[in-house]
Every structure is written in structure tokens, then in C-alpha cells.
Amino acid sequence: MHEFAYEELEEATQNFSATHLIGKGSHGSVYKGVLRDGRIVAIKTQSLGLQKLQDNSKLDNEVRILSSLPKASKCLINIIGISHDSFSNKVLVMEYLPNGTLHDFLHLSPTPPAWPKRIEIAVQIARAVQVLHERKPSVIHRDIKASNILFDEIWDAKLADFGLATEMASDSSSQRGDSTCRPAGTIGYLDPCYTSPHKLSVKNDVFSFGVVLLEIISCSKAIDVNRVPATIVHWAMLLIDENRILDLCDKRLAPARHMEPMILHVVNIALRCVSPKPYNRPTISEIVTDLQICLVEPTRFPIWMTSFFRGIIFLQKKRRKIGTKRYKTTTTIVCAAHEASKQVDISSKKLLLREILADATLR
Structure with a gap:
């Protein structure tokens, strides 16, 4: 894990200026920054409350979990490095995602x-x-x-x-x-x-x-x-x-x-x-x-x-109303790329609706 000098992160965010703030939650804030090598990054700091307590548990946990996940995953945010301020509070440097939230x-x-x-x-x-x-x-x-x-x-x-x-x-x-x-x-x-x-x-x-x-x-x-x-x-x-x-x-x-x-x-x-x-x-x-x-x-x-x-x-709604002891609904949808396989081949868009079955049986 790359360790950044805290001074570089201060420089990247103009001393964590409010003009660089792009997100804020109960556990901390996220700032947009430009590193000395020109990379645009997101810099995550802890809330003032956690900083006073010197509680790094949330960011420590984030580093530990993200570091243990596949690096090639395109659907998870990437961590680039870490830093610490003069009071040993942890700071995370993450990839910058420019188009906001869902x-x-x-x-x-x-x-x-x-x-x-x-x-x-x-x-x-x-x-x-x-x-x-x-x-x-x-x-x-x-x-x-x-x-x-x-x-x-x-x-x-x-x-x-x-x-x-x-x-x-x-x-x-x-x-x-x-x-x-x-x-x-x-x-x-x-x-x-x-x-x-x-x-x-x-x-x-x-x-x-x-x-x-x-x-x-x-x-x-x-x-x-x-x-x-x-x-x-x-x-x-x-x-x-x-x-x-x-x-x-x-x-x-x-x-x-x-x-x-x-x-x-x-x-x-x-x-x-x-x-x-x-x-x-x-x-x-x-x-x-x-x-x-x-x-x-x-x-x-x-x-x-x-x-x-x-x-x-409709059958799911009915099950909720009259209970599963008297009424049982079974729904099976199986898709396969071809008769010999159950894998879905999205790239070639060869989907076969192999079986559609909806049974409702009273007990």
C-alpha cells in the first residue's frame, strides 16, 4: 500500500478547502484532489469527532477489506494509498469517480x-x-x-x-x-x-x-x-x-x-x-x-x-396472505446459452428460455 506524504494531500486539496469537498457523511468527508503527478484522486478523511478520538477503525477496516478483494474487479472502488496527519489520523486516497452517485x-x-x-x-x-x-x-x-x-x-x-x-x-x-x-x-x-x-x-x-x-x-x-x-x-x-x-x-x-x-x-x-x-x-x-x-x-x-x-x-402476494402451510407456489426460470449448458452467454446474446414453470398446488 503506497504511503503518501500528508503535505502532498494538503497541497492537492488546497489544505482540504471546502471548494474541493465532494461528499460528506457521518463518518467523514471526501475531497477531490490533484496529486503532484497530475492524477485526480478522491481523498477521504475522518469526521472531526473520530479525529478527536483518534479512532481509525472505520478507515482501517476499509483498507483491510478493499486490500483483500480482487484487484481486477471493475465494479468496486479502488484504493490507491494511505496517509496520516500529524495526529496519526488515517487518510485514504481513492480513485476519483467523476459522475456522482446513483x-x-x-x-x-x-x-x-x-x-x-x-x-x-x-x-x-x-x-x-x-x-x-x-x-x-x-x-x-x-x-x-x-x-x-x-x-x-x-x-x-x-x-x-x-x-x-x-x-x-x-x-x-x-x-x-x-x-x-x-x-x-x-x-x-x-x-x-x-x-x-x-x-x-x-x-x-x-x-x-x-x-x-x-x-x-x-x-x-x-x-x-x-x-x-x-x-x-x-x-x-x-x-x-x-x-x-x-x-x-x-x-x-x-x-x-x-x-x-x-x-x-x-x-x-x-x-x-x-x-x-x-x-x-x-x-x-x-x-x-x-x-x-x-x-x-x-x-x-x-x-x-x-x-x-x-x-x-400475484401468487407471491397470495402466499403472504394465506400462509405457506396451506398454499405453496413454485416458480422456476432457467436460462441457458444452449441445451447442453446452464451458463448465460450475454456477449453473444444467445439466451434460450429453457424452462418456464409456474405451479400452484393446494395442500
Whole structure:
């Protein structure tokens, strides 16, 4: 890990001037800086409170986690180096991502992102989480939210801010987390099942990703006090209970008829992610596979599939109402590049809808 002279970082940011400030949170601030070699970087400092306590734990954790992840990953923010001020407070030097956050793109941009771009963003975020969850032991980000997803110069999404990230105590399927790891996250994105350290699971991240997915679809904030209900998950469930599924879509960008099956497919993925029962939530690998279907031209989704996906959501809603003891719904969607393989070949766009089965059986 490269160690920068603190004086160079002061020079790069004009002594951490407010004119260089590009982001601020409860744990610290991020400044845009230009190094002596001409590189533009993001420089992350701790909050004044943490500096007074000389508490480097958040930034130490971020360095440790990011350093342990694959260097070639294009969907995670890269750390370039570190530094320390005269009081031994740590400072991080990160890659600079010039196009802001997903939160700003969705809620502040005058031009709403097109549906294909939204799906592309969703896939990129899912792949970032997949990198974390497939590491041994699995890494749980614990703070997946729209403001922690940044865009590079070509508008590819990258997951950032690993200050709350932690490792599973054992394999990725374990529900047992570090006993010293208290539940943490952002209200609105935080899994309501994550109430104690032993409830730490990769499914916590899956819930947060589902909230982000609903946000991408609707351009509605995760928490909005002017909306009833205020949380996006309860608001989405209410619309579905009223059979107003497409009302979840961003009103500024009405979906074309041929896009409806794709959007309903994504809504179905989001609903599975935010299931109140963690064991009903898909793995991130399943989510990536399901979302990649949507990267193919919308024409690959026949119009009749609108009714199919509406049916899936309807059956899920019915299951919630009458309970799983009397009513069981099984839905299987398997995609393969060809009959002999279950791999999805997106580059050649050779997707075969191998099996579509929706069974509802009363017990």
C-alpha cells in the first residue's frame, strides 16, 4: 500500500478547502484532489469527532477489506494509498469517480435514465455484491444504498464506502456472525431481520440491494416522509396488493408495451430480495443470472410474458396472505446459452428460455 506524504494531500486539496469537498457523511468527508503527478484522486478523511478520538477503525477496516478483494474487479472502488496527519489520523486516497452517485442520478438529474441503462446499473451493482459474497470468507457490505454507488467517467457503476463492511465468521451460508459486530446500516435500506450480531448474513445485503432495485425502478427514495407508507418497501407492497404493479415505475419515463415484461421481471426480483423471511431471498449469484436476462433486447421477452410475471407476483402476494402451510407456489426460470449448458452467454446474446414453470398446488 503506497504511503503518501500528508503535505502532498494538503497541497492537492488546497489544505482540504471546502471548494474541493465532494461528499460528506457521518463518518467523514471526501475531497477531490490533484496529486503532484497530475492524477485526480478522491481523498477521504475522518469526521472531526473520530479525529478527536483518534479512532481509525472505520478507515482501517476499509483498507483491510478493499486490500483483500480482487484487484481486477471493475465494479468496486479502488484504493490507491494511505496517509496520516500529524495526529496519526488515517487518510485514504481513492480513485476519483467523476459522475456522482446513483442517488443524484435518480433524484437530482433533470433527465431520467432510460430503462436499459437502469437495468445495466442494477447488473453492475449485483456483480459488485457478488464479488464480496463469493470471497472466502464472504464479505458483507452492510451499507448498500444509492449514495454509496458511484459512476466512473463512462457511467459504469461502482460500489463504494466499505467502512461498515465485515467478514462472515464461517462460510457464506452461515447465519452466525462476529459477536462483536453490532448491527449497522442506513435506515430504509437496513434489513429489519438484522437485529443482533448473530443475525449477520449475506441475505442482509440482498435485502438492501432489493431496496436499491426498487429505487432504480421507481425513482422514489428509500425513505420519503411525504409518502404513505414512508418506506419504499411498504409502499411497493401496498401497490402490489392493489394490483398496481406498473405504478411502481418512474412516472417520468412511461414504459413501452414491449418493455413491460422486462420491468415486471425486475420487480419480481426486487420483491424476492426484500422478502421478510431471509431464507426466501435469492442468493446474489441467482440475482445476477436473473438480471442478465434483461440485458438482451426487450424483444426477447414476448408480450405474453407480461401476464406470466404478473401471475408470479400475484401468487407471491397470495402466499403472504394465506400462509405457506396451506398454499405453496413454485416458480422456476432457467436460462441457458444452449441445451447442453446452464451458463448465460450475454456477449453473444444467445439466451434460450429453457424452462418456464409456474405451479400452484393446494395442500
